[in-house]
Amino acid sequence: QVQLVESGGGSVQAGVSLRLSCAYSGRTFRTYTMGWFRQAPEKEREFVAAITRGGVSTNYADSVKGRFTISRDNAKNTVYLQMNSLKPEDTAVYYCAADPTSYSGSNSAADYDYWGQGTQVTVSS
Numbered sequence: 001q002v003q004l005v006e007s008g009g010g011s012v013q014a015g016v017s018l019r020l021s022c023a024y025s026g027r028t029f030r031t032y033t034m035g036w037f038r039q040a041p042e043k044e045r046e047f048v049a050a051i052t053r054g055g056v057s058t059n060y061a062d063s064v065k066g067r068f069t070i071s072r073d074n075a076k077n078t079v080y081l082q083m084n085s086l087k088p089e090d091t092a093v094y095y096c097a098a099d100p101t102s103y104s105g106s107n108s109a110a111d112y113d114y115w116g117q118g119t120q121v122t123v124s125s
Contacts, residue, residue: 002026002114004096009119014088020081022096022116030054033099034072034079035112038092038121048094049081050105059105063089086123093118 008020020036035050049070050059058070069082079096097112106112 002032002098004098004114004116006094006096006116006119009094009121011122011124012086014086014123014125016086017082017084018086018121020083020094020096020119020121022079022081024077024079024098026114029077030074031100032114033102033105034070035097035099035106036070036079036081037095037097037109037112038090039095039118040089040092043092045095045109047107047109050099050107051079052103052105057105059107061107083121086121088123088125091121091123093120 003025005023033052036048037045038048039045047061051070051072055072067085072079095118096116098114099112102111
């Protein structure tokens, strides 16, 4: 059984940084592409970033490119999302997800089979 647990969210001022972590337990972590999605109030869940199994390739939403960095530590079964220069529009619940089948960093939520419970990020101006 795959379990994902996010941590690191909080309430911050615009311009600062946060690092989210997602701890994975279950079948071999390194066989999963990992992604981060977010959902703001009254909005659809949207793709943020993804990283392939070996960590060689990454994919980012245009809205976070250059500010956010996804990384993974396969030895620690953890994926990270470093968020710099946070903006109020980054306010959302952030979800970690695992994709067991694709080899690319998919931006489609439908490709991800496993999801964490989410962690709240609130950015005030």
